Every structure is written in structure tokens, then in C-alpha cells.
Amino acid sequence: FVVVLGSGLIGGTTVPPLLASRLKRGQDVHARLARRGGSPVLITSGGQGPDEELPESHAMADHLVAEGFPAHLIRREDRSTSTEENLRFSKAIMEEAKPDYRCVVVTNNYHAFRA
Template structure:
């Protein structure tokens, strides 16, 4: 059995950021195709309420994912917290989890999997299509991940 962990992304004043929407709709497709059996929605309140997890829940409900397939983790504010808090929620259940699928963007997945392995999770990742994504924000995010990955790899961050 595989459980999906959707990593948070910004909520804008007008609603979900394109990144948050893409990740969440990708998770809905994975659920509907049977690749994952349930979801942990990660992300607290950032610059604009509500929490990232609450916004994900609304998107998933609109995409036909049932409420009982979701667990909200709405306190985290970093990738490390997303994964650690999700892990704790997963361990609270009686379900035997064989695999965790981290749902995030391609540039973020290597660092997220590194954090997950250190947190004791057997994790793979799945990333949404870049269809509709703008080149500059994707490039900027990818460039930001390089020093972040290095910092995590040499354990400057946890």
C-alpha cells in the first residue's frame, strides 16, 4: 500500500498558487488511478490564510477524492517539517504502509527524498507535469534548490 504526501506550496491572496494547484491535482490523479490509497496534505498558514493543507483539501474534494482518503497536516512551514509531521501522522495509523510517494515538483524531489530517508521513510517521488508552468519561476526554484540540497546533504539543515 502506498500513501501520498503532498508537500506544501504557497497560498496567494487570490487562492492557491499554480504550484500548489499542480501538485494537488497530480495527487488526485495518482489517487484516482490507484497508485496511492490515501494522502497526507502538508502545509500550515503562510503569508495568506487558510493553511496550504486546507486549500489542498478543497481542490481534492473538487477533483472527486473522498474526505476519508485525506489526513491534514496543517502546522508545517518547511519541507523538513512537512515530512516529519506527515511521518508522525502516518505512524499514528494502524495501516501498514509499504511505500510513501512524495508529491512535489521535479526540482524539489531530490531534497525531499533525502529528508524522507533521514526520517526513516521508504520514499519515492512523483512530480506533476510542467504544462502551464512558467519558465522563469521553475528556473528560479531549481536554482534555489542547489544550495538547499547541498546544505541538507552535508547536514547543515535538518
Template sequence: MKKFWDLILGALLILYVIALNIMSGSRIAFSLPVVILGIVLIIYHFIKYKIKENSFLNKGLKIIKVFLCIGLICFLCIEGVIISYPKHNEKKDDYFLVLGAGLTNRTIPNSILKGRLDAAIECIKKNNSAYIVLSGGQGVDEDLPESHAMSKYLEERGVDKNKIIIEDMYRDTNQNFKYSKEKIEKHSQKSLDEVNVKIITTDFHAFRSSILAKRNGYVNFDNYSSPTIWYLIPITYTREAFAVIKSELFDKA
């Protein structure tokens, strides 16, 4: 069995992604890299003995393994921070900022986004004096901006339309905060540091959201996160570790 670990792991990764996308009803972000990794592992299984027979290729493989070990350690450290970051603050705030996450069948909030919207409903029931900012632009695979679908979802569940503020310009989490900041300041007629904002997202996303919130001038904020559906935990938390690195290097206010 030990000889076939790479073949088995590669096949499991590919099958996991296929099952995941079928269960979710839409293409899950980061599916392609996982499939590529699975294919690489399967190919490696059939050529690893030939590599070991070639001294030059064998030395190269050892160097690659060293870098992979270093990368794995860094990955696990980032995951530890993501997992341990505080995710559930029930303090009353002036605004609830719900971050977009994608649509299923081009018009309906996907399972992750539904979780965030349900969390927003929980919050507004406990603090009905707050306003909900829905941040979500329109992707190429969507028939309408996410924020419009989000608003429809909330209204159908009894949320007052007058309590909803729509931001439909964003393309990523960094822009979520940039454009939502403008909406909040315009609506409140105050500087952002004078209002309290609750960031509503999914648990895997809380840490990176806080980084980007600070970068965009959010001062008085806290988090309220919805739980990740069990079968999405491996891929969402893995993707998020790489997204944290990407945000640290490239996302600017």
C-alpha cells in the same frame, strides 16, 4: 555588445522577476535575491573601469572572480543532480504525501501547488486504496493553513474526504516530513518503515525532498513529481540549488 553584457543581464533579471510575479499573481520565492543580483550587475557596469584603475580594488576583484568561478562550478554540479534525479515512479503505495508550496490571494493553491495536487489526483485514480496526506501550515500571508486549501481543492475535484489526512503544522520541507510521519504512523498504527509512501512534489524539488525524507526516517518511499511551469523553471531550479546546500547544513530531523 560585449561591453554591455553586465548592464543587459542585470536589466533582464529585474524585468524577468517583475514579469514572473505579475504572471503568477503572487510573490515568487527567491525574487529578492535575483533583483539584488540584477542591481549589482548594473552598478558594476558603471564602476568596473574605475575599479580596474585602482590596483588594490582590481586585485580584490580578481579574487572575487576566482571564488565566483568556483561557486559556479559547484552550482552547476548541484543543478546536474537535481535535474537528473528520478522524479516519476508509478509504483502503488499506502500513502501519498503532498508537500505544500504556498497560496495565491491568501486562500487558493498557487500554480506550483495546483500541479502537485493534480498529480495527487492522478495517483489516487490509479490507486484508490491509498490515503493522501496533505502537509501545509499557515504562513503570515495566508488566511488559512495550506493543507486546508489543498483539501478543498481535492474535494471539489471528486476526491473522497475520508481519504484525506491533514497535517497543518509545517513551516518548511523538513517539518513536512517530521509532522507527516507522526500522522502516517498514527493513522496506520504501524512504524513508518512498515508502510510505503509516495512523495508528491514538483520536479525541481524531488531531490531535496528525498534527502529530507531519509533524514526523517522514511525508508520505503518513491517520488511522483509534477512538471514546473516553463516560465518558473529558471528561478525555481536556481533557488533549489541553494536550498539543497541549506538543507545539508542546517535541516536536522
């Protein structure tokens, strides 16, 4: 699994450049794992903030699909309201799909300590 952690949306619907860079990195990691013979799933992780019209994970998935990423390789974790919940809820998705899962978590450098 490749888990991409969300961040706020612009205008409640649009992926900002910071989040777009996380998604690009997630795509790159996914491609590298797939080239090794794996069949990774990319999890977009982020719930809906009070100023957002949709969950961050949905905007993230839509952005990836618009960039040509296959929709069937994306799972959406859309309940989280914090980084801790991003990871906890993504873990539940992965454990349900594959109890002995392995994952890579993608975020930005300033956010890595919190993650």
C-alpha cells in the same frame, strides 16, 4: 499513503497553478494505487504562513474536494513550516495510522532534491 507537499498560496487562500499540478499528480497516483486494490489515504501537507489566512493543507484539501476527490480519503498535516517538517509531521500521521506504512511523496521536479 500519498503525501502532497504544499507551497505558498495566492492571496493567502488560493491554490496556485504549481500547487494545483502537485495535487493533480497526487490524485493520479492515488487512483493508480486504488486500482491495484489498495485503499490509500492522501495527505495534504503544509502549515500556515504569516501571509496566509489558512494552512496550505486546508486550501489543498478544499481544492481536491472541489475537484471531486472524496473528503474522507484526505488527512491534513497543517503544522509544518518547512519541507523537513512537512515530511516529519506527515510521517507521524502515517505511523500512528499504520506503523508499517508505505508512501509516495508528490512534489515538483525543482523541489524534489530538497524533499
